[in-house]
Amino acid sequence: MVQWSLKTVENKLKRAKGYDSFISHEKGYLLVSINKTDIVILREEVGVSYYFLSPIQSVLDANYVNDFMSYAASYLRKALEQKEDSFHI
Numbered sequence: 566m567v568q569w570s571l572k573t574v575e576n577k578l579k580r581a582k583g584y585d586s587f588i589s590h591e592k593g594y595l596l597v598s599i600n601k602t603d604i605v606i607l608r609e610e611v612g613v614s615y616y617f618l619s620p621i622q623s624v625l626d627a628n629y630v631n632d633f634m635s636y637a638a639s640y641l642r643k644a645l646e647q648k649e650d651s652f653h654i
Contacts, residue, residue, distance in 0.1 A: 574636040588644050597637075599630045606634075612642040
């Protein structure tokens with residue numbers, strides 16, 4: 566499995582279908598597949614949350630997604646805040 570870093574997470578998120586719509590506030594969710602585990606990332610009033618779209622098949626898969634999201638949540642929060650700030654300029 567991939568060892569996550571901020572750069573690998575950022576690249577994966579930017580390649581996800583609908584990423585630009587999610588960041589630009591056109592869409593409130595982003596679907597991402599992490600090693601055959603599908604999750605939905607939801608835009609919240611502050612930051613993001615995520616949910617598994619199907620039952621978790623293994624603790625290893627869940628930990629892998631959690632590791633991904635440990636980077637993704639802070640990256641997405643900052644990207645959304647920057648976009649929000651650009652709306653107010």
